[in-house]
Amino acid sequence: MAQEFVHVTYLAHGKQGTDWNKKAQGIAIGLTVGSWTDLPEAKRAAMQKHLGHVVAVEEGGTDAQGLSHARLTIAYPTANFTPDIPALLTSVFGKLSMDGQIRLVDIQLPAAFQRQFPGPKYGIAGIREQLNAHDRPLLMSIFKSVIGHDIPTLTEQFYQQALGGVDLVKDDEIFFDESYAPFEQRIAACRAAAERAQQETGKFTLYAANLTGPVTEIFDKARRGVEAGASALLLNVLTYGYDVLHRLAADPAITVPIMAHPALAGALYPSAHYGVSAHVLLGQLMRIAGADLSLYPSAYGSVALERAETLKIADALLAPAGELKRAFPVPSAGIHPGLVPYLYRDLGNDTVINAGGGVHGHPAGAAAGGRAFNAAIDAVVAGRTLTEAAEASPELQTALDLWGNPAEVQK
Amino acid sequence: MAQEFVHVTYLAHGKQGTDWNKKAQGIAIGLTVGSWTDLPEAKRAAMQKHLGHVVAVEEGGTDAQGLSHARLTIAYPTANFTPDIPALLTSVFGKLSMDGQIRLVDIQLPAAFQRQFPGPKYGIAGIREQLNAHDRPLLMSIFKSVIGHDIPTLTEQFYQQALGGVDLVKDDEIFFDESYAPFEQRIAACRAAAERAQQETGKFTLYAANLTGPVTEIFDKARRGVEAGASALLLNVLTYGYDVLHRLAADPAITVPIMAHPALAGALYPSAHYGVSAHVLLGQLMRIAGADLSLYPSAYGSVALERAETLKIADALLAPAGELKRAFPVPSAGIHPGLVPYLYRDLGNDTVINAGGGVHGHPAGAAAGGRAFNAAIDAVVAGRTLTEAAEASPELQTALDLWGNPAEVQK
Numbered sequence: 001m002a003q004e005f006v007h008v009t010y011l012a013h014g015k016q017g018t019d020w021n022k023k024a025q026g027i028a029i030g031l032t033v034g035s036w037t038d039l040p041e042a043k044r045a046a047m048q049k050h051l052g053h054v055v056a057v058e059e060g061g062t063d064a065q066g067l068s069h070a071r072l073t074i075a076y077p078t079a080n081f082t083p084d085i086p087a088l089l090t091s092v093f094g095k096l097s098m099d100g101q102i103r104l105v106d107i108q109l110p111a112a113f114q115r116q117f118p119g120p121k122y123g124i125a126g127i128r129e130q131l132n133a134h135d136r137p138l139l140m141s142i143f144k145s146v147i148g149h150d151i152p153t154l155t156e157q158f159y160q161q162a163l164g165g166v167d168l169v170k171d172d173e174i175f176f177d178e179s180y181a182p183f184e185q186r187i188a189a190c191r192a193a194a195e196r197a198q199q200e201t202g203k204f205t206l207y208a209a210n211l212t213g214p215v216t217e218i219f220d221k222a223r224r225g226v227e228a229g230a231s232a233l234l235l236n237v238l239t240y241g242y243d244v245l246h247r248l249a250a251d252p253a254i255t256v257p258i259m260a261h262p263a264l265a266g267a268l269y270p271s272a273h274y275g276v277s278a279h280v281l282l283g284q285l286m287r288i289a290g291a292d293l294s295l296y297p298s299a300y301g302s303v304a305l306e307r308a309e310t311l312k313i314a315d316a317l318l319a320p321a322g323e324l325k326r327a328f329p330v331p332s333a334g335i336h337p338g339l340v341p342y343l344y345r346d347l348g349n350d351t352v353i354n355a356g357g358g359v360h361g362h363p364a365g366a367a368a369g370g371r372a373f374n375a376a377i378d379a380v381v382a383g384r385t386l387t388e389a390a391e392a393s394p395e396l397q398t399a400l401d402l403w404g405n406p407a408e409v410q411k
Numbered sequence: 412m413a414q415e416f417v418h419v420t421y422l423a424h425g426k427q428g429t430d431w432n433k434k435a436q437g438i439a440i441g442l443t444v445g446s447w448t449d450l451p452e453a454k455r456a457a458m459q460k461h462l463g464h465v466v467a468v469e470e471g472g473t474d475a476q477g478l479s480h481a482r483l484t485i486a487y488p489t490a491n492f493t494p495d496i497p498a499l500l501t502s503v504f505g506k507l508s509m510d511g512q513i514r515l516v517d518i519q520l521p522a523a524f525q526r527q528f529p530g531p532k533y534g535i536a537g538i539r540e541q542l543n544a545h546d547r548p549l550l551m552s553i554f555k556s557v558i559g560h561d562i563p564t565l566t567e568q569f570y571q572q573a574l575g576g577v578d579l580v581k582d583d584e585i586f587f588d589e590s591y592a593p594f595e596q597r598i599a600a601c602r603a604a605a606e607r608a609q610q611e612t613g614k615f616t617l618y619a620a621n622l623t624g625p626v627t628e629i630f631d632k633a634r635r636g637v638e639a640g641a642s643a644l645l646l647n648v649l650t651y652g653y654d655v656l657h658r659l660a661a662d663p664a665i666t667v668p669i670m671a672h673p674a675l676a677g678a679l680y681p682s683a684h685y686g687v688s689a690h691v692l693l694g695q696l697m698r699i700a701g702a703d704l705s706l707y708p709s710a711y712g713s714v715a716l717e718r719a720e721t722l723k724i725a726d727a728l729l730a731p732a733g734e735l736k737r738a739f740p741v742p743s744a745g746i747h748p749g750l751v752p753y754l755y756r757d758l759g760n761d762t763v764i765n766a767g768g769g770v771h772g773h774p775a776g777a778a779a780g781g782r783a784f785n786a787a788i789d790a791v792v793a794g795r796t797l798t799e800a801a802e803a804s805p806e807l808q809t810a811l812d813l814w815g816n817p818a819e820v821q822k
Binding site for chain 1: 442443444445446457458460461490491492493495496497498500501502504505506507508509510511512513515555556557558559583584585587588623624625626627630647650651652653654655657658672673674675676677678679681682684685686687708713714716744
């Protein structure tokens with residue numbers, strides 16, 4: 001088999017006069033065969049296929065603080081890894097993450113290596129089919145609060161959200177204490193509420209239940225959730241490890257979409273000098289490991305990421321990538337109906353509009369909150385302004401009055 | 412049961428004039444019950460036990476960039492969590508990690524909550540007993556390179572290291588492709604080499620084999636490793652997730668010490684504004700989850716951390732903490748014999764001197780490299796200088812000539 005390489009690009013900062021070519025060479029050898037010049041000739045031939053090499057060194061000059069910086073791209077033979085994210089991250093950014101000011105900004109996987117990852121089981125097309133929702137963004141809402149609530153309370157919350165015509169409802173990601181509302185019973189109760197609401201609205205609503213507990217039990221628990229009627233699962237991928245997502249996605253018994261939550265990702269992506277780019281963490285790695293939907297901070301809400309970075313995350317989830325299905329980008333946090341035109345401008349139909357307070361905080365209740373969002377979504381898809389749409393939707397008008405209509409202001 | 416709280420301290424930066432009390436209040440409510448002022452009186456009584464509260468807000472003034480900063484301490488009821496690290500991190504730094512310039516700098520766990528974590532199964536006392544090594548720092552060395560080597564080559568490397576009198580040998584953490592040297596066969600071969608060396612040196616050498624593979628199989632694999640004769644296991648805790656360490660440590664069938672590798676930690680700890688402090692990641696969380704030994708960058712070597720931070724990591728591993736056993740601090744990277752006096756000054760006997768190149772790079776070979784380190788360790792324990800000790804140890808003299816003797820220079 002021909003040798004294949006994972007290409008990894010780093011942004012490194014260092015003292016003025018840093019020899020970046022030497023640094024790159026040190027990475028390429030140090031993180032693969034360990035040493036090269038010391039190796040006897042005979043040994044080199046055997047080791048050649050494990051040796052990393054430098055692809056590019058782009059020096060970037062000296063910045064305001066007098067630091068030199070460079071983008072270094074290293075090729076690592078896939079022969080050195082097993083096809084899983086712990087192996088990949090440990091190898092290309094394990095020890096290296098601690099070695100000065102260095103940030104992992106890009107990973108390119110060769111096709112044969114990437115094919116060994118599961119990728120999304122359903123992806124955008126599969127979820128649209130389940131919901132019979134085509135040619136528009138989906139709408140998701142989040143339980144307002146979950147801790148300490150019993151099943152009747154949560155079921156009523158779910159029902160109200162479903163009545164508003166949302167496509168998905170997710171648990172709060174901090175739902176760990178399940179003593180008041182155990183996993184399988186909660187799933188069964190919300191499933192019944194979804195079916196009850198469907199009789200009213202004609203729409204089925206998926207429920208992403210937060211999958212928690214010991215990693216030794218989580219796979220069985222997921223299967224039990226599916227048997228209990230789960231229509232989706234939510235996973236805190238970064239606190240559990242990407243391999244948990246990978247193995248859930250690879251399990252044929254998990255016959256529901258998996259939604260990836262970005263909890264803890266902000267400890268990794270925001271620094272200019274350290275960590276890992278958000279589009280790698282929340283786009284590429286989530287997709288190859290098998291997320292059908294990936295949440296991340298939108299550029300417009302309360303917990304914001306730069307717009308360019310959000311577009312890169314979405315691109316990593318959506319762009320053609322071998323046989324990998326496309327995953328839904330879910331820009332989140334502080335979303336209200338007035339922001340729908342921005343989200344639509346950025347991603348068109350291939351996104352999920354995700355709102356917590358923007359649904360529950362509606363003065364007329366969660367069902368009205370959902371209808372306000374759906375009116376906004378219908379408007380942008382039809383090319384109308386929210387102001388126009390609000391004439392026929394008193395719920396939307398109320399939402400725009402409360403939270404504003406910034407897209408209109410910009411015109 | 413009386414209410415108990417996890418206290419978490421954050422360092423937050425923000426615009427001048429930020430209302431830090433309001434920010435803290437928002438965290439305390441937002442990350443627990445969701446909302447409070449909206450709740451009806453009757454509901455509040457039921458929710459009181461789930462409500463977080465603000466313990467302290469210490470404003471720190473305005474920094475050089477015109478940013479205001481503050482230390483915020485929030486108390487989270489343990490009733491909201493399950494006793495595992497995914498629940499803890501997701502709850503206290505999940506969404507919050509993405510909410511502006513905020514860094515998690517301290518966690519205080521109440522005794523009853525902490526008792527639900529396994530902690531180190533052997534700890535310092537247990538490892539010393541296994542090695543019959545008391546009243547001195549231990550010595551560890553690392554395979555020089557592992558990728559692509561077969562079992563006879565690795566076994567010979569192991570044997571040479573053991574001959575030098577090292578207490579532990581660890582795999583390289585990037586050892587993932589095991590096709591040339593499968594896990595159980597490698598373990599059995601190194602075990603035999605350890606016993607062979609013991610006949611020469613009178614010392615047994617532990618071998619920490621890198622535990623890799625799918626998270627769905629890793630627990631069985633660990634048990635098979637133990638059956639094959641493993642004397643220790645190495646785990647890349649951050650890329651696999653802390654809960655994998657937790658469940659390995661809690662498994663009574665894993666009857667060997669576990670060594671935690673910090674791979675990827677540098678993506679989380681170095682920024683002044685974001686991420687999680689190194690002593691939380693590599694000290695406290697490693698210890699409660701069950702690491703018997705925790706590696707981290709030393710203050711003196713090639714991949715360095717500030718000395719004050721290394722001492723905080725060591726303190727988190729060593730200080731009394733309920734019934735938790737003490738875990739070995741293993742300051743690593745670029746260690747040579749001339750640095751032993753610094754490591755001994757910082758930690759005394761309760762540390763592992765960990766060397767890769769400092770053992771293998773010795774001009775007379777790995778066994779001589781080990782003997783040079785042991786001479787340095789014996790010297791500092793006896794209160795002698797390395798220069799004095801080198802008179803009786805040509806191996807140490809060679810090492811000091813090659814890598815320097817900075818402690819001597821400082822006198």
